[in-house]
Amino acid sequence: MANTKRTWQLISLILACALNAALIRLHQVTAAPRPAPGTLPTVNKMAGYEHLALSPNARRAFERYSL
Numbered sequence: 001m002a003n004t005k006r007t008w009q010l011i012s013l014i015l016a017c018a019l020n021a022a023l024i025r026l027h028q029v030t031a032a033p034r035p036a037p038g039t040l041p042t043v044n045k046m047a048g049y050e051h052l053a054l055s056p057n058a059r060r061a062f063e064r065y066s067l
Helices: 004-028 056-065
Strands: none
Touching: none
16 A cells, blocks of 8 residues: 555645746736837726726725715
């Protein structure tokens, strides 16, 4: 019978290494590239339209308390 404790330790080590590698790659991902010239601005940068970028629940709360 195989040593199950060693097997699970090996599996845990492999999973921990994979998680670390994924987190390192995620941390190294660069920010989104700048939009091409001549494209429309995003909602977050347009004055007066900030409420459109919110989730539906956040938008309801924003409308409720902004009166």
